[in-house]
Amino acid sequence: MSDTAPPPALVEPDPDAESILPTPLAPRRRRRRWVAGLAVGLAVVTVAALAVVGTRANAGIRATEEAQDRWVAEAEAAFESIPLLSDDEIATLRRSRNDRHVELAESLGVGPPDTRGEADSLAQRYDFVRVATDSLYVVLPTTASLPLLTPSAAASLDSIAVRFRDRLATVGLPPFRFAVSSLWRTGADQAALRGRNVNAAAGRSSHEYGTTYDITYNPTRYSPAPDALPPPPRVDPRVPGFLEPTVRERLIREQRDALDRLAADYPSRLTAALGRALIELEDEGVLVVVRERRQPVYHVTVARRLVPRP
Template identity: 30%
Template sequence: MDKRKKRYSIRKILMAAVLFAVSVFLIIRVLNPTPKGKNINKFSVSVLTKAEKGALRRYNNDYHLEVARTKGLKEPLDSRKDDKESAEAFCDRHELVEITDNEYYEIPRLSNSLPYLQESAEEFLNLLGERFCNQLEELGLKKYRFSISSILRTLEDQKSLRKSNVNATPNSSSHYYGRTFDIVQTRYFERGNSTPVYTYRLRNILLRELIKLQDEGKCYVLLERQTKCIHVTVR
């Protein structure tokens, strides 16, 4: 009788362990569902047309600078010494918003700029991310985030950047005013995955959304050749 009870107890323990393992597995699947959609590397995306390429170079840096000066910060920041206070205090003083990673884009460690934009520019950035993700969903693709490489620059940042970036103008930049950001053309991240995906296919999908937003009068877009960046200024 004791042996039967012992075997019965062991079976109960094993069943409880199995039920616990299944419960944990289901909870993990609910909290971290398997991404839906096709992998971008298994999907065909058409190359940019001549008209699309023209739209991406229609507005040169002069247009970007004019709207940034008109609607952005009154004066450029001299150096990063202006950023020594807390992010909250800095944003309050300059009427800026801190830009951080979210479901639409990732902000790497910025070397020649600060992660701040004016509030309306941040709203545009999130709108772009939302439209990009919606387009991926319509195409039956997995969700990917784009990567931002430069945001708000100080005068000191711009001077330092000129040593390695031929597109960095010597005396003026739309990046001074909190309405401009650069997107890396070909680096993306599948949601929930920290390994970058390098592809022109996602770039072309993103660029087509930017062209639509430019046509709606919401931004200027410039496709930079040398730096492999997408230069965007919010209007």
């Protein structure tokens, strides 16, 4: 009898039996499914968040535009609330004749100079003020006069601009600028002007003493002041920060266009506000004014010394 035991019989695996050991691919499949599910979830959340942000941003932009439209509508209503100049007011603006202007100019002014060289010398000696476009008014380019005034005349011009602004602010309007068309003339300037301007005085003109200037009320000459835009904040807070500069830039451009249009649509209302400011200052003894008939200008001369003479 052999001492060697027979080898154990091989047991073939049952193909239908469930394996108790997981296959090595199962964890990978589960990870892939989890990652895919997470990506889908994040995408859904991101799309939803973007939709919320977009909806909020659009609502903010619409609210900003609606506020802009209300602002323009209120400005138009304010313009329409300014009464036009009455016949009595126009007559009041013509009460000071040319002789009165020349009398005051001779008393309060300097000169008259015959040439530009003489004018430059006098301007330096008497501390004339150079008048230039700023936030209060616009000085129109011209070769018929020098942009210089005596200190008192320059102060009266500033007073008109401030009083004009005050009148506009009273009815809720932003500041607008008027235009100055003529200032100090030499004798040569005045002589040359007589040939083409029917309003140029035949004798001495008050323009020759540095005390007088013309303010035009031509419909195309009013313009919004640089500070005419409403103060910030102007953009609705729902507009995202990265969009705010673009929205603000467009808003400012539209506001400027609206102000330009209002100045062009309501020049007679602006002229009325300016005329009443001039009447007030003439009543206070600051200046004298005549509303010229053949040229659309207010001819203004300072009526008393507002700044000590050097």
